Amino acid sequence: MHMFMSNLRHAAARLSPGRAVVVAMLxxxxxxxxLAFGAVAAQEPNEVVIDNFTFGPQELTVxxxxxxxxxxxxxxxxxxxxxxxxxxxxxxxxxxxxxLDTDDSYSFTFASAGTFDYFCSLHPKMQxxxxxx
Numbered sequence: 001m002h003m004f005m006s007n008l009r010h011a012a013a014r015l016s017p018g019r020a021v022v023v024a025m026l027x028x029x030x031x032x033x034x035l036a037f038g039a040v041a042a043q044e045p046n047e048v049v050i051d052n053f054t055f056g057p058q059e060l061t062v063x064x065x066x067x068x069x070x071x072x073x074x075x076x077x078x079x080x081x082x083x084x085x086x087x088x089x090x091x092x093x094x095x096x097x098x099x100l101d102t103d104d105s106y107s108f109t110f111a112s113a114g115t116f117d118y119f120c121s122l123h124p125k126m127q128x129x130x131x132x133x
Contacts, residue, residue, distance in 0.1 A: 048071070050100070053126055055127070058129065059128065060128075067109040068107065070097065077101050078126065082095045
């Protein structure tokens, strides 16, 4: 690594200011793409991230017994509410979070198979689905 940095310093010293700008313009998007890929890859497989008034991914398929973690990365509160909460006689199969502030999370273990539609009770147009097989 030390050798690489040394070579990079020597190469940069030989560039004129105009060439340095061109090199920066060419390398900038590549570095940005790598950073974006790292952020996407950092998401856990059984996580739903709330950001920009959306659940991501909007549809997630998991096995029975899986715990799904919902994380609010938005700058305003959101909730996670099972659409069938009122209809479901067995409350252990339904889920409802408290209001989640920025970086708060809520986890729920899906103990039975089925399709679980959910939404944000504060912003009802925000919707998602967990499919448990």
